Amino acid sequence: MTASTVARFADKTIIVTGAGSGIGRATATRIAHEGGRVIATDVVAERLDALREELSGLAVETVVGDVSAPDTIAALIEAAGDHVDGLANVAGIMDAFLPPSEVDDATWDRVLSVNLTGPMRLTRAVLPLMIAAGGGAIVNVASEAALRGSAAGVAYTSSKHAIAGFTKSVAFFHGPQGIRANAVAPGAVATNIEAPMGSAYAAGRVGPLLQVVVPPVAQPEQLAAAITWLLSDDSANVNGALLPSDGGWSVI
Known part of the structure; x- marks a missing residue:
């Protein structure tokens, strides 16, 4: 961490979902070390306990819950108080690579709920606070699957294409009110x-492609670097962008 980034989030409150592991944990950790107050949420209480212990002495508060549930969103807003400077919608789930001919309703509904509806609801909840304060930054985690149809199953692919569109819509409608909304599109990342x-069928159709075109697996900290840049004032002139952080996969 350089001297220029050490206090980028001083006096700022940032909500981070999926903060118990992987990209979310790395993002919450970096924000806390850069002076921010983190409101961290995850569905697994033990993960948040470990995060809080690791970041003891830093400004970290935790909320256990499913980010797609209205009760969890209400608890996050209550924990944050009357001021939210940033939101990182990181929590997400996969779909077993099920193709359109095989996807079941339960998988479709659950993936869309966590990957799209949850971020929408939480964004909707923080926007009035950000608008009242004159600004705020929202970063959504899309995926390489937001850029192509061969990186996942139909539910995950649809959810990530949708979150990219949702990001652009937020930037368009609320940019004039000081809101910046951007998304990162990771490729393969070492997460749980x-x-x-x-x-x-999917294994035969997708598997050979993934073996040939996927770059080396990234570490969560590499994604956290991109997310925190988009959350910070360093990216003040960036709004509505979908930033691939995929080791070059998107250019293949």
């Missing part, structure tokens, strides 16, 4: 998100 091939 399970991505089994639940379809023999």
